Amino acid sequence: MDTGTHVVMGLALGGLATLDPVVASSPATVTSVMIATLVGSQAPDIDTVLKLRNNAVYIRNHRGITHSIPAVLLWPLGIVAVIYPFFPDANLLHLWIWTFVAVFLHVFVDIFNAYGTQALRPFSSKWVALGIINTFDPYIFGIHVVGIVIWAFGGHPGYTFLAIYIILIGYYIYRYLTQKAVLRAVKKLIPDATEIIIAPTMKFHQWRIAVMNPNQFFVGRANNNKVRILDQFKRVPVPETxxxxxxxxxxxxxxxxxxxxxxxxxxxxxxxxxxxxxxxxxxxxxxxxxxxxxxxxxxxxxxxxxxxxxxxxxxxxxxxxxxxxx
Known part of the structure; x- marks a missing residue:
């Protein structure tokens, strides 16, 4: 997801953590968890600084090792090690738990983008990209902003964001089913397809499509599950010249x-x-x-x-x- 969405998700997790009785009973734990979830929701994207070197380094490494299994385990330890000395009265275990949830959620939601992550490293360097949610999804961002506004006007943050995340689970399931419907439509249109890539856009009912069969590339769009091919190219293997x-x-x-x-x-x-x-x-x-x-x-x-x-x-x-x- 984009940086803005990760920020509001970090705030939302801090609010959700108030449902944890151990967190809610300690002002030091509440404050430290709020800081930790905000930092943890951003930490895996620290590799964005690689773009300052050049695009090649950025493309090879962004969402790579910083989103791997070891990183998901190590980020919370590092964040807690920095934050805890400032809040020695905080509950260390629950501070770590909510920091881990923030880091894990960051990597988990990135898997649903078309860009994906190397979340299975070190067991596999394969990019895991489900292509269900756009990198910036206005509905996901917007519902988080609504929750933060409700919180700001006195609403209970825990119950507010619990309701929002239940809604979002339903949203993700709906997007998954919609993508599957588009996939069926593509297979019907191009029955000999050997690879089909379906990627979301910011428009709710529109999807980008790239398809290969043994002889051609097809590029198109789907709108309300209706597929339209926009370009076709002959598939020519790269020669060893x-x-x-x-x-x-x-x-x-x-x-x-x-x-x-x-x-x-x-x-x-x-x-x-x-x-x-x-x-x-x-x-x-x-x-x-x-x-x-x-x-x-x-x-x-x-x-x-x-x-x-x-x-x-x-x-x-x-x-x-x-x-x-x-």
Missing amino acids: PVLKAAKKDKNLSAFLSFSPVYRWEIDDYEDFYEVRFIDLRYRSNGHYPFVAVVQLDRDLNILSSYTGWIFSEEKLRKKLDILPS
Whole structure:
């Protein structure tokens, strides 16, 4: 989920914790739990700072080790170790329990996004991405804000957020069933599909679709379970040519390939250099595919420039690469 949603979830868990009689009976425990759930709901996303280095490092590592099983166990210990000395009268066990719940919930809800997490590490490096909830879901964010407002106006935080989380469990189940209905519609339309990726959008009834069969890629949208194919591409395997072999050694393209399951590729042969482009087909927006990896190589196959990330115009891409084709 996005940072804002994790923040309101942290506040909500702090409010929910007031239903715990051990927490409610101790002002020090209440205060420390409030701080800990807020921090714990953010801690796994500390790897966002990797974006300051470059997109390749960020793509390879975001929601990786910081969302792994060992991290989920270690984050609460570290957070409690920092907070507890300031609140020595707090109940240590219940402080740890609610901190653990905050960290666990952060990783758990991220699994439902299309981006996903490597939550099974170290047992598996596979990305777990159920694609049911958008990274920012206005309904989830909004109902948390409503709960916080009720709390601010004197409502009981524990019962308020208990009711909200019961509603959200129903919402997640409904989204799951809706996605399954879209999946059935896609299979009916493309019966020989070998891989189907269905991703949510911020619009409640709209879903992004990327499909592969043995010969083609299909890109489309579903609206109210009605599937419409917007683009089709011939599925051409990536050949083992010297240019592509050299391009794959680039850190940006390597990061892209580690992350993207559905893509097409292009090679442009300019007078002085080659340009290799890989295009992720999951994020079609207004007829454009903004998530790409581009590598430029000279005639001796030395890498001149490269980029991976979100690009919404060719002009901006050229600025990133710093080389204009002649």
